[in-house]
Amino acid sequence: MKLLFLLALLAGFAGTLAGAHYAPWLPQARLASHTSVVANGGRAEQFLIRLPADRIAATDGEAGGLRAKGAAAMLLPAQFLPEPLLVEHFKVRDSSGSVIGVAARHWTGGSSAATTWSVMIPSRGAFVLNAPGEARGALEAALRAGGYSAGKSWEGEIVLPMHKDAGVLTTGGGEFEGLSGSYTETWTIASIDEDGRVAGTIEIDTVTSRPQE
Amino acid sequence: MKYLLVAIVGLVLGVSAAGAVLYFNPLAEKAAQPPSATARVLHYSLPDQVLEFSLGEDARLFGQEPGDDSLWEETIARSAVLGLVLEDASNQPVALASRLMSTSDDTDLLLHGVLVSDYWLVTIPNEGTLFVQSTSNAWPFLKETLVPAWYLERPWNGPAEYWPTVGPGSDERGEVVGVAGALRGSEGDAVERYEITTLDPARNVVLASGELHLNLSGPQVAAQ
Numbered sequence: 001m002k003l004l005f006l007l008a009l010l011a012g013f014a015g016t017l018a019g020a021h022y023a024p025w026l027p028q029a030r031l032a033s034h035t036s037v038v039a040n041g042g043r044a045e046q047f048l049i050r051l052p053a054d055r056i057a058a059t060d061g062e063a064g065g066l067r068a069k070g071a072a073a074m075l076l077p078a079q080f081l082p083e084p085l086l087v088e089h090f091k092v093r094d095s096s097g098s099v100i101g102v103a104a105r106h107w108t109g110g111s112s113a114a115t116t117w118s119v120m121i122p123s124r125g126a127f128v129l130n131a132p133g134e135a136r137g138a139l140e141a142a143l144r145a146g147g148y149s150a151g152k153s154w155e156g157e158i159v160l161p162m163h164k165d166a167g168v169l170t171t172g173g174g175e176f177e178g179l180s181g182s183y184t185e186t187w188t189i190a191s192i193d194e195d196g197r198v199a200g201t202i203e204i205d206t207v208t209s210r211p212q213e
Numbered sequence: 214m215k216y217l218l219v220a221i222v223g224l225v226l227g228v229s230a231a232g233a234v235l236y237f238n239p240l241a242e243k244a245a246q247p248p249s250a251t252a253r254v255l256h257y258s259l260p261d262q263v264l265e266f267s268l269g270e271d272a273r274l275f276g277q278e279p280g281d282d283s284l285w286e287e288t289i290a291r292s293a294v295l296g297l298v299l300e301d302a303s304n305q306p307v308a309l310a311s312r313l314m315s316t317s318d319d320t321d322l323l324l325h326g327v328l329v330s331d332y333w334l335v336t337i338p339n340e341g342t343l344f345v346q347s348t349s350n351a352w353p354f355l356k357e358t359l360v361p362a363w364y365l366e367r368p369w370n371g372p373a374e375y376w377p378t379v380g381p382g383s384d385e386r387g388e389v390v391g392v393a394g395a396l397r398g399s400e401g402d403a404v405e406r407y408e409i410t411t412l413d414p415a416r417n418v419v420l421a422s423g424e425l426h427l428n429l430s431g432p433q434v435a436a437q
Contacts, residue, residue, distance in 0.1 A: 004223070005223040007220075008221070009223040009224070012227020012228040013228070015231075020231075020235050020322035021321055021322070024318070025320045026316035026327070028291060029290075059296075076298075077306040080298075085309065102284065102289055104313060106311065108342070112394055114342065114393035116393050118311060118334040122288065126313065126332045128392055130342075170344070171392065
């Protein structure tokens with residue numbers, strides 16, 4: 001009887017500690033990665049953002065323009081309103097259209113304009129992309145060239161690469177740690193409604209590789 | 214029957230003893246050492262300096278309503294997106310931060326605690342953009358504050374201060390990389406501190422202040 005008690009006590013104690021150590025307490029749901037091998041080495045992967053559904057929020061500064069519409073507004077302190085600064089938050093999809101993560105895009109203008117993406121895929125980690133920033137109001141300029149007038153709805157197709165040369169993968173964590181690579185960012189706009197809400201797709205095409213030791 | 218009863222009592226006692234060990238387990242309460250006095254400090258207060266907060270449906274610690282913009286998809290249900298204004302030592306807004314957070318697969322209640330992956334993108338106008346990668350341990354906060362005061366409605370002995378950063382860099386600090394502007398190329402480490410100043414479940418009020426301590430080497434400009 002005593003032995004049984006001690007064995008049960010031990011089993012309860014050890015089992016609980018083992019569960020605390022080995023059990024996957026907070027597992028992240030993971031979808032299969034849609035990657036392909038590119039000819040000169042490396043791995044290509046496309047990430048999509050569908051507008052307006054995937055836009056979580058954008059800052060309300062003067063630099064936002066149409067991109068600040070159709071999402072929760074992040075109300076900036078007064079001194080930031082005129083700054084060439086735009087922060088946008090999105091959900092991110094894989095190339096098959098399934099939501100797999102979230103992202104922040106920070107744009108700063110001026111003489112050294114820059115665009116930086118932080119993309120987090122909870123089951124895989126995070127990575128940072130950086131490229132020269134687009135000109136202020138680049139989206140509005142492209143739309144005007146395509147016949148869009150402010151305050152009116154518009155339908156058509158505008159394809160806008162956000163930078164001429166490929167940007168770079170700067171750093172990463174988790175599965176993306178130690179990777180280097182390049183990316184392009186293309187906005188395809190299909191329509192604007194009367195409230196200025198943009199419908200379209202942002203495509204981020206990455207090619208990454210692990211540098212040889 | 215008697216044997217079964219003895220086995221059950223033994224099992225329950227064993228589980229209880231292990232629970233006590235886990236609750237008081239010092240391994241799950243690790244934190245980075247507070248930073249040196251030379252670190253640059255950007256601070257914020259909650260909820261005043263929150264620009265936006267989107268929360269996954271399985272990440273609602275305070276029982277918040279999910280809202281229309283919640284992160285409901287299964288792959289991001291344990292994630293959060295937080296937009297913040299950061300201030301300098303003179304309480305002037307100097308930066309905007311986007312925090313992408315999710316629970317970590319490395320959570321281990323025996324050795325590490327409840328871990329959260331926390332990725333900051335911090336833009337300081339006229340200086341540049343920083344990426345901060347940190348792992349935070351939420352276990353001390355959950356154990357000492359959230360569960361007893363919020364869920365069990367016990368009296369709260371606040372304010373409560375936490376240094377949640379536990380990695381992934383050396384000395385259990387977060388890692389900082391300058392990715393754009395004049396900060397590009399700089400590297401260093403980061404530690405977060407926060408203080409819960411008010412916690413009132415009856416009024417559904419939580420107030421807090423936080424600090425991001427940055428220790429940067431390389432081409433850093435305009436440090437305070």
